[in-house]
Amino acid sequence: MIDTSAYPLLSKILKPTDLHGLTRKQLRQVADEVRQAILDNVSKTGGHFASNLGTVELTVALYATYSIPPDIVCWDTGHQAYPHKMLTGRLSQFDTLRKYKGISGFLRRSESEYDHWGAGHASTAYSAALGFAAARDRLGGEERVVAIAGDAALTGGMALEALNNAAQLNTDITFVLNDNQMSIAENVGSLTHYFAKLRSRPWVQKVELKLKDVVEHLPKPVVRAAAGFRHGVTHYFAPEETGALFEELGLAYIGPIDGHNLDVLLDVFSNVREMQGAVMVHAITVKGKGYEVAEKDARTWHGVVPFDPSKCEMPSSGGAVSYTKVLGDTLLTLAKEDPTIVAVTAAMPDGTGLTQLSKELPDQYFDVGIAEQHAVTFCAGLAARGLKPACCIYSTFLQRGWDQVVHDVAIQNLPVRFFMDRAGLVGADGATHHGAFDIGYLRMLPNLVLLAPRDTTELAEMIRFAMAYDKGPIAVRYPRGAADDVLPESRTPIEFGKAEVLKEGGDVALLAYGSMVATAWRAAQDVESDGITCSVVNLRFAKPFDVEAIRRVVSRSKAVVCLEENVLATGLGEAILAFLHREGLADRPVRLMGLPDRFIEHGSQKELWAEVGLDEESVASQIRSLVRPRAGRRLL
Numbered sequence: 001m002i003d004t005s006a007y008p009l010l011s012k013i014l015k016p017t018d019l020h021g022l023t024r025k026q027l028r029q030v031a032d033e034v035r036q037a038i039l040d041n042v043s044k045t046g047g048h049f050a051s052n053l054g055t056v057e058l059t060v061a062l063y064a065t066y067s068i069p070p071d072i073v074c075w076d077t078g079h080q081a082y083p084h085k086m087l088t089g090r091l092s093q094f095d096t097l098r099k100y101k102g103i104s105g106f107l108r109r110s111e112s113e114y115d116h117w118g119a120g121h122a123s124t125a126y127s128a129a130l131g132f133a134a135a136r137d138r139l140g141g142e143e144r145v146v147a148i149a150g151d152a153a154l155t156g157g158m159a160l161e162a163l164n165n166a167a168q169l170n171t172d173i174t175f176v177l178n179d180n181q182m183s184i185a186e187n188v189g190s191l192t193h194y195f196a197k198l199r200s201r202p203w204v205q206k207v208e209l210k211l212k213d214v215v216e217h218l219p220k221p222v223v224r225a226a227a228g229f230r231h232g233v234t235h236y237f238a239p240e241e242t243g244a245l246f247e248e249l250g251l252a253y254i255g256p257i258d259g260h261n262l263d264v265l266l267d268v269f270s271n272v273r274e275m276q277g278a279v280m281v282h283a284i285t286v287k288g289k290g291y292e293v294a295e296k297d298a299r300t301w302h303g304v305v306p307f308d309p310s311k312c313e314m315p316s317s318g319g320a321v322s323y324t325k326v327l328g329d330t331l332l333t334l335a336k337e338d339p340t341i342v343a344v345t346a347a348m349p350d351g352t353g354l355t356q357l358s359k360e361l362p363d364q365y366f367d368v369g370i371a372e373q374h375a376v377t378f379c380a381g382l383a384a385r386g387l388k389p390a391c392c393i394y395s396t397f398l399q400r401g402w403d404q405v406v407h408d409v410a411i412q413n414l415p416v417r418f419f420m421d422r423a424g425l426v427g428a429d430g431a432t433h434h435g436a437f438d439i440g441y442l443r444m445l446p447n448l449v450l451l452a453p454r455d456t457t458e459l460a461e462m463i464r465f466a467m468a469y470d471k472g473p474i475a476v477r478y479p480r481g482a483a484d485d486v487l488p489e490s491r492t493p494i495e496f497g498k499a500e501v502l503k504e505g506g507d508v509a510l511l512a513y514g515s516m517v518a519t520a521w522r523a524a525q526d527v528e529s530d531g532i533t534c535s536v537v538n539l540r541f542a543k544p545f546d547v548e549a550i551r552r553v554v555s556r557s558k559a560v561v562c563l564e565e566n567v568l569a570t571g572l573g574e575a576i577l578a579f580l581h582r583e584g585l586a587d588r589p590v591r592l593m594g595l596p597d598r599f600i601e602h603g604s605q606k607e608l609w610a611e612v613g614l615d616e617e618s619v620a621s622q623i624r625s626l627v628r629p630r631a632g633r634r635l636l
């Protein structure tokens with residue numbers, strides 16, 4: 001529990017309606033205390049930083065003017081909703097932010113009754129809020145519905161799909177566009193230029209009377225007749241701008257407004273709450289607001305590790321070379337040698353390791369925005385016309401482009417190379433970000449080859465292998481962070497569909513995939529002290545897996561353990577078990593180790609591996625239980 005006495009007014013706000021009745025001066029103080037609390041606490045725990053400093057006034061103003069409950073607020077992604085958490089009774093828990101069993105870094109419907117919408121992936125809030133509004137209209141209710149999304153979230157197709165649907169539903173809803181001109185990196189695409197154009201218009205400063213006039217003097221049926229009313233309001237505030245995109249979509253557009261000017265925000269929101277139809281409030285904010293270095297370099301300060309706030313610098317992460325860096329470096333080297341290689345990211349140049357490549361080879365680099373579906377099909381087009389696309393993407397975000405992988409890549413058998421970072425448990429980002437499903441969702445697809453390296457050196461080899469492979473789609477999955485360097489340095493070259501047998505032993509065959517190879521190796525060493533001998537197989541390929549190596553090693557073993565950092569349902573273990581049955585090799589005990597059939601929350605990777613039984617100790621005890629089912633009795 002943090003000491004909340006440093007925030008005398010904020011600590012008294014336990015729910016949004018506690019803000020009602022406070023003077024504007026007091027609301028200003030609450031906002032200042034929220035900003036201070038973000039700095040004090042996120043600098044200790046790490047977490048999303050710049051985005052949250054940018055939403056302080058927006059949140060205070062919204063919660064001071066809307067009535068929550070019953071009103072509903074849907075935050076997009078949720079990485080900018082720490083002020084929301086602080087105003088909904090969770091200030092004292094900020095020392096547990098993103099920690100094991102602590103509060104999540106995103107919104108979770110299970111965490112708080114005020115988290116109306118859970119997220120982690122971007123661009124969902126507008127759709128969800130429309131669902132809330134349409135359900136209210138059908139079920140009967142008076143609550144207002146608000147959705148807040150960043151400018152980069154609008155590069156995601158789903159947000160635009162929702163806006164396209166909004167006016168047609170003829171429902172009352174407030175969309176807020178939190179425009180800070182940034183994604184994690186600079187925002188991309190034509191919409192961002194369009195927003196810049198809107199930003200250049202005179203800012204709305206005095207909304208209250210004008211808007212009230214409009215609302216009060218329009219008879220209800222006219223107000224309900226959405227188009228006329230909306231255009232009326234829009235033109236009231238922005239007479240010089242016609243044909244604005246939002247207007248054309250049938251929304252009333254109000255903006256741009258200063259997203260840090262509490263007075264303006266309070267005026268606007270208290271009036272917009274009374275408006276009918278779909279309204280878009282365009283608020284201009286500054287990512288990192290109030291912490292100078294973060295304002296200047298919001299990209300670096302988007303997400304932070306613990307830092308000393310007085311020093312104004314982010315400690316360097318140091319340590320072993322990450323998988324992400326190896327991807328970036330290797331692809332850069334290959335792309336320099338071969339100009340037909342192109343790298344594609346969906347708004348994650350830093351996270352996927354492509355930043356250096358983007359600087360050195362800008363013509364061989366594409367950032368398509370938060371648009372994973374488009375990224376995949378764009379790569380399919382690039383491949384169809386003869387380039388060699390590397391689609392660099394997190395495992396969790398490729399979920400969004402799955403139909404595109406099936407329909408546009410696999411069915412057409414196009415040689416798109418997928419490099420899936422953050423496969424397995426990612427740690428503090430939690431359930432929405434774990435790469436828990438990709439083995440299943442890719443293994444089932446005809447034509448697609450799927451592999452995973454045992455360490456970073458092998459990743460580099462697999463990248464070379466994948467970029468040279470041109471017979472169809474191929475995907476390499478690798479985990480967050482750096483590799484465990486426990487494995488022997490001797491290596492065999494990557495061969496299509498071939499595993500690498502690292503160690504042979506007669507008792508238990510450990511068939512391990514990707515990140516689990518090192519864990520299997522450590523567990524095998526551990527049980528050796530009990531006289532138990534294991535084979536350790538680095539499977540390398542999940543599809544096609546090496547039936548010969550598996551047949552050979554298993555037939556010499558008394559028991560089998562399959563290990564993967566993926567849900568067991570649809571995982572590689574299930575496929576191997578089916579194979580062993582077909583081969584008549586399932587007559588010995590076979591254990592499948594992987595992620596259980598539930599969503600895993602946040603925590604350090606170590607804590608989470610221990611929780612799900614994928615740490616070295618759990619694997620070793622599984623091996624012992626196979627060899628000695630009852631204490632002291634060797635059955636096998």
Ligand SMILES: Cc1ncc(C[n+]2csc(CCOP(=O)(O)OP(=O)(O)O)c2C)c(N)n1
Pocket residue numbers: 051054077079080120121122123149150151152153154178180182183184287346347348370372397400
């Ligand atoms: C589908 C998806 N792709 C990528 C991400 C990674 N991501 C997290 S926040 C973010 C940038 C969001 O920018 P914006 O919506 O403008 O909000 P801001 O941080 O600027 O407030 C990205 C790309 C994600 N969360 N979801």
